[in-house]
Amino acid sequence: MTGRVEGKVAFVTGAAQGQGRSHAVRLAEEGADIIAIDVCRHIENTPEPGSTPEDLAETADMIKALNRRVVTAEVDVRDFDGVQAAIDSGVEQLGRLDIVVANAGIGTPGAMLDEMDEAKWQQMIDVNLTGVWKSVKAAVPHIKAGDRGGSVILTSSVGGLKAYPHVGHYVSAKHGVVGLMRTFAVELGQYSIRVNSVHPTHVSTGLLLNESTFRTFRPDLENPGPDDMAPICRNFHILPIPWVDAVDVSNAVLFLASDESRYVTGVPLPIDAGSCLK
Numbered sequence: 001m002t003g004r005v006e007g008k009v010a011f012v013t014g015a016a017q018g019q020g021r022s023h024a025v026r027l028a029e030e031g032a033d034i035i036a037i038d039v040c041r042h043i044e045n046t047p048e049p050g051s052t053p054e055d056l057a058e059t060a061d062m063i064k065a066l067n068r069r070v071v072t073a074e075v076d077v078r079d080f081d082g083v084q085a086a087i088d089s090g091v092e093q094l095g096r097l098d099i100v101v102a103n104a105g106i107g108t109p110g111a112m113l114d115e116m117d118e119a120k121w122q123q124m125i126d127v128n129l130t131g132v133w134k135s136v137k138a139a140v141p142h143i144k145a146g147d148r149g150g151s152v153i154l155t156s157s158v159g160g161l162k163a164y165p166h167v168g169h170y171v172s173a174k175h176g177v178v179g180l181m182r183t184f185a186v187e188l189g190q191y192s193i194r195v196n197s198v199h200p201t202h203v204s205t206g207l208l209l210n211e212s213t214f215r216t217f218r219p220d221l222e223n224p225g226p227d228d229m230a231p232i233c234r235n236f237h238i239l240p241i242p243w244v245d246a247v248d249v250s251n252a253v254l255f256l257a258s259d260e261s262r263y264v265t266g267v268p269l270p271i272d273a274g275s276c277l278k
Helices: 018-029 052-064 082-094 117-144 168-191 213-217 226-234 246-257
Strands: 009-013 034-038 071-072 099-102 150-157 195-200 268-271
Touching: 009 018, 009 082, 009 117, 018 034, 018 099, 018 226, 018 246, 034 052, 034 082, 052 071, 052 213, 071 082, 082 117, 082 150, 099 117, 099 246, 117 150, 117 195, 150 246, 168 195, 195 246, 213 226, 246 268
Parallel strands: 009 034, 009 099, 034 071, 099 150, 150 195, 195 268
Antiparallel strands: none
């Protein structure tokens, strides 16, 4: 099956690398033109190196190689005016907006909630929750104006459906995304705009596979790597795997973006290898 989102335009945040890039490319493979934004710099307190302008340009090249159009912008999702300007410009160039994938997010080392640094808490909420709200808020007027309906997909996490210790700031933000999703679904249904969320378990991107995470999972080793962490990650799941790949999440995003899910709204969809069963 091809062309599942043919002729549509999708707005994807955090598109320079990782899941965001995968989502943008997967949608382009199925016929969508893309508005792709990313902060394109390292975010303070985060262990991964962060994306670069070159990363975002590479994403754009991958989309162009599929004979799809793409508009890019370097924007922090915490900056509503910047997000809105990027979407306005993209819609002006591409002619419409049908799909929103509010994917951008961060992970930061945690602590017990009663010992959590206030700045670290606020940063997590600002990016992973408020940034999602701002992204959808800026995009929805264009979908409404098209009067064709649309699909909004929010990236949450298994941590948006269950709790883990020492990352309460992340768990709280990702649970909040579910509240956003459900409320947007109720409010936007009258416009035939569907809103759902995806809930990945561990994903084999830089957000997981970095030195800080290796040391968090295996503090007993001097120089741990992914092979050392894999058995612990496997214990989180029912299926015998340590993590999923970004494309596994992208395939779920594609389903929710396409007309195959035309009557699916308000659904938190786990891509979790059975993690929610444990």
